C-alpha cells in the first residue's frame with residue numbers, strides 16, 4: 001500500500017467519507033462499470049439518488065425491493081447508493097457480503113428521531129404491546145422490534161394481526177397515523193418524522209392544483225395528514241411510480257423526494273411531473289442525506305472498498321428476526337417473490 005493510500009484509509013476510518021479529488025478526465029460511468037465487473041459487485045440504488053447514480057445502478061427500488069435485492073444477490077460486494085439504515089439492512093440480511101456505503105454520513109432524520117435508549121424506555125411503558133417498526137430505523141431499533149415494515153407493506157402487515165393486538169408503531173408518526181386511519185386501529189405512535197416529507201406546503205400545493213386542474217396529486221405516506229387528505233393516491237415510491245405509469249392522467253404533482261421524478265419521466269416520457277413545493281424558498285424537496293452520494297464517491301468506494309458497514313453479530317441476529325418476519329409476510333402477501 002502506498003503512503004497516499006494509507007492516508008486515504010486513515011481519513012475514511014476517521015471521517016467516514018472520501019475527502020480526495022477524483023481525476024476529472026476519468027469516465028466515471030466506465031470506471032464504475034469496470035470495477036463492478038472486476039470485483040463482482042452489485043450496485044443497489046434508492047429512487048431518491050441523483051439521476052446518474054440511478055442510471056448506472058444494477059437495481060433501483062423502494063426500501064422493500066432493495067431489502068429483497070440485498071438478500072438475494074450472489075455478488076461479493078454490495079454497494080448501497082442510499083442511506084445508512086438501508087446499507088445496514090443489507091448487512092443484516094446478507095452478513096457474508098461486504099456492504100459499502102459511499103458516504104457514512106448519509107443518515108436519515110427519521111431514523112435519528114428514534115434513539116434506542118429513549119425508545120427502550122418508551123416501550124417499557126406499554127408491556128402488552130408488540131412493536132412494529134418502519135424500516136427507516138437503526139439496527140438497534142430493529143432489535144427492539146417484533147416486525148419491520150416498509151411503506152409498501154405496512155398496511156397489509158398490520159391488517160394481518162388480530163384486531164385486539166396492541167401495537168407500538170415507530171418511528172414515523174405520519175405513516176403510523178395514516179395506517180391507524182386506514183385500519184381503524186389505535187396504535188401507540190413514536191413521535192418521529194422525516195424532514196423531507198414534513199415540509200410540504202398545503203397552501204402552495206392547493207395553488208398548484210388550481211393551476212393544473214387535471215393533474216393527479218400523489219403523495220408518500222411519510223407526509224403529514226393534511227397533505228395526505230388531499231391526495232388522489234398514496235403509496236411507497238414504487239407504488240407511486242406504478243400509479244403514474246398506469247393512470248391515464250398526463251400530469252402529476254408529486255409529494256415525495258424529487259429523485260423519483262427521474263424514473264417517472266423515463267417510464268412515461270409523454271407525461272408531466274411537477275414536484276410538490278415545500279414551505280421554504282425551494283421549488284422541490286431533496287433529501288440532504290440521500291444526496292450526499294455522488295458518482296465520484298461511488299467510484300472511490302468501489303476502488304478502495306470503503307467505507308464498509310460493520311455490525312456486531314449479536315445485534316445483527318436480533319435485528320434480523322423482525323426483518324425475517326417482514327420478508328416472510330411480504331412473500332405470503334405476494335409483494336415479493
Ligand code: 13P
Nearest residue numbers: 062063064150151236237
Ligand atoms: P420507500 O422507498 O419505501 O417508499 O421509502 C421512502 C423513503 O423515505 C426512504 O428513505
Ligand code: SF4
Nearest residue numbers: 108109110194196287
Ligand atoms: Fe430519511 Fe426522509 Fe431522507 Fe428518506 S427522505 S432518507 S426518510 S430523511
